Amino acid sequence: MNTQQLEGAVIGGLLLNGANQNSFDVLNMLCDEVFSVGLYRTLYQEIKQHALSKNLIDPLIISEKLSGNDSANMFETMKMCHSAANIKGYARMLVENYQTNRISYLVKQASNDIAQANNFENTKVIIGELIKQVNDLSTEVDNVEPIHINDVLLNMFDTLENRMNGKEKIINLGLPDLDKKIGGLEPSDFVIIAGRPSMGKTEFALEAIKQMAMKGQGVLVFSLEMSANQLAQRQVASSTNLATSKFRSPEELDDSEWGKISMGISQLTNLPIWMVDISDLTIEKIRNIARRHKRKHPELTAIFIDYLGLIKPPKAERFDISIGIISRELKSMAKELRTPVFALSQLSRKVEERPNKRPMNSDLRNSGEIEQDADITLFLYRDEYYNKENSNQKGIAEIIIGKARNGEVGTVYMSFINGHFHNTDQAVAHQLATAKTDARNKAPF
Numbered sequence: 001m002n003t004q005q006l007e008g009a010v011i012g013g014l015l016l017n018g019a020n021q022n023s024f025d026v027l028n029m030l031c032d033e034v035f036s037v038g039l040y041r042t043l044y045q046e047i048k049q050h051a052l053s054k055n056l057i058d059p060l061i062i063s064e065k066l067s068g069n070d071s072a073n074m075f076e077t078m079k080m081c082h083s084a085a086n087i088k089g090y091a092r093m094l095v096e097n098y099q100t101n102r103i104s105y106l107v108k109q110a111s112n113d114i115a116q117a118n119n120f121e122n123t124k125v126i127i128g129e130l131i132k133q134v135n136d137l138s139t140e141v142d143n144v145e146p147i148h149i150n151d152v153l154l155n156m157f158d159t160l161e162n163r164m165n166g167k168e169k170i171i172n173l174g175l176p177d178l179d180k181k182i183g184g185l186e187p188s189d190f191v192i193i194a195g196r197p198s199m200g201k202t203e204f205a206l207e208a209i210k211q212m213a214m215k216g217q218g219v220l221v222f223s224l225e226m227s228a229n230q231l232a233q234r235q236v237a238s239s240t241n242l243a244t245s246k247f248r249s250p251e252e253l254d255d256s257e258w259g260k261i262s263m264g265i266s267q268l269t270n271l272p273i274w275m276v277d278i279s280d281l282t283i284e285k286i287r288n289i290a291r292r293h294k295r296k297h298p299e300l301t302a303i304f305i306d307y308l309g310l311i312k313p314p315k316a317e318r319f320d321i322s323i324g325i326i327s328r329e330l331k332s333m334a335k336e337l338r339t340p341v342f343a344l345s346q347l348s349r350k351v352e353e354r355p356n357k358r359p360m361n362s363d364l365r366n367s368g369e370i371e372q373d374a375d376i377t378l379f380l381y382r383d384e385y386y387n388k389e390n391s392n393q394k395g396i397a398e399i400i401i402g403k404a405r406n407g408e409v410g411t412v413y414m415s416f417i418n419g420h421f422h423n424t425d426q427a428v429a430h431q432l433a434t435a436k437t438d439a440r441n442k443a444p445f
Contacts, residue, residue: 003101005080006094007040012081013090014047015074019057020291021336022084026091027051034098039073042066052147053155055188055338106133171301171340174211175414177426178399182376183407185302187338190331190373192308194345194364195380196352200397200416201344202226204380205304206235207421208342209273217301218272220293222286224310228275232268238420239264272299282312283329287336294337303337305330307344308370324369331373345370347379357386361402377402382416383433392435397421 001009010026017023027048035041046062059078063071081087110130117123163170170184185191195201202225209219223231237244240260246253253261274297276289286305294300305311308330313322327343334341347363359379361371371377379400383393397416401409413429415422 001090001093003094003097004037006090006097007035007037008077008080009082009090010087010094011035011040011043011047012078013084013087014044014057015059015062015078016081016084017057017087018295019051019055019336019338021287021332022087023051023057024336026087029088029091029095034094039070040077042070043074043077049147049151053151055335103134106130171217172212172215173208174215175208175412176423177414178378178401178412181401181408181410181412182404185340186375186406187340188335189340189375189405190327190334191340191342191376191378192345192364192370192374193342193378193380194347194359196347196357196359198385199380199382200419200421201380202231202306203234203238203419204378204397204399204414204421205306205342205344206231206238209302209304210235210238210268210271212302213271213273216272216299218297218299219274220290220300220303221273221275222281222289222303222305223275223277224279224281225306226277228277231275231277235268235273236261236264237418239267241418241420241422243418272297279310280312283314283326286311287329287333290333290337290339294339300337300339302340302342303333304342305344307346309346327370327373357381358398358400359402360400371403374403375405376407392432393429396424396429396432398433 010030014023014026030044032041032045032048035044043062043066046065047057050056050058050062059074063074066074081090107130110126113126114123117126171187172179172184193201193205209221213219221231226234233247234244236242237247240257240263242257242260242264246257274293290303308323308326311326313319314325315322330341330343345364347359351357351359351363358381361377362368363379364370364377379402381398381400383396383398384391395415395417397414399412399414401407401412403409411430411433413424413426413433415424
């Protein structure tokens with residue numbers, strides 16, 4: 001491939017790939033000057049501007065910035081990339097060609113200057129400048145240029161205007177009290193849902209998944225612990241408010257319960273929920289599956305992983321370092337796909353050693369980096385689990401917001417009946433949660 005073909009292949013690959021990790025790696029690799037063809041340089045500048053400010057590379061949007069001929073030529077350029085998967089290889093070849101041509105030019109220019117030099121000192125200065133320019137080449141092609149605040153502010157205003165006009169909506173969990181508290185979700189959010197065993201992490205996630213899907217928001221679920229069949233049973237049980245244990249003995253179900261199950265299945269049928277129930281998954285496999293799914297289903301709005309500790313860890317000196325790497329990769333995936341990622345996580349056993357067993361950020365197991373990477377941390381706590389006889393909060397679960405970049409920390413209450421989460425009256429639940437006696441031991445549901 002000659003230089004112009006390489007330039008076309010890189011631009012075509014960026015447009016075909018969209019804003020994925022390979023594209024960002026290429027943007028980090030190339031400067032504008034690498035492109036000798038005027039159209040390709042213009043396209044690269046537009047692609048880079050959209051990727052850095054909006055985390056988006058969309059040929060249709062970029063074509064709107066171009067004249068008629070350039071727009072048509074852009075779509076022709078996309079055909080020049082024979083394999084978008086090889087885009088980083090094309091980019092490296094383009095860098096090598098650019099550096100070779102640039103060094104050849106600099107050496108020729110330095111040779112002419114040396115021929116006209118009057119003395120050895122001037123020659124040394126020319127050679128020194130040549131060495132500096134050659135060394136600067138690697139820096140020149142390794143860094144993405146910073147984006148000016150004017151561009152960021154313009155895009156921010158566009159986002160606000162689109163949200164006001166209903167063209168772009170804040171992502172919600174479909175749990176009104178919690179959504180109001182955390183301020184909704186941004187497309188690049190990484191959310192941790194954590195709790196000790198038996199707190200209901202999976203059930204809480206399934207309720208959020210159902211509510212999002214019922215609003216037409218696509219959800220991808222990686223279940224590393226349960227089979228897809230088990231998850232489906234739990235979803236149906238939650239929709240019908242039947243205990244999950246009922247599904248283990250179907251011969252004992254009465255007609256009314258069978259009717260509820262049929263209704264629950266009908267309610268869930270055709271919802272945009274996809275499940276991956278392979279247990280031995282690395283973070284790389286998860287990212288690849290998610291990328292492929294996002295390309296096939298652009299309506300994908302959220303990714304849930306149950307749970308973080310079961311992702312096959314990368315090689316590292318310590319397990320907590322491996323978990324930290326996984327955490328950073330999940331945050332990176334959310335940013336790349338512009339799709340919030342929810343990861344369920346266990347808490348340290350130290351919670352059990354305290355009189356007040358309500359969890360906090362420092363209880364996240366194995367890595368403080370999880371807390372650092374997360375945009376939102378949600379902790380589940382059920383007082384009746386620890387105080388079976390004396391709890392005022394029977395049938396109540398606390399959703400403790402430990403961190404919310406764009407919202408408030410605090411507590412939201414939900415009912416927890418038959419092992420399922422549902423919305424409840426916040427004022428009454430708060431009154432029960434803060435009561436000093438056990439006189440009230442029934443939940444108001």
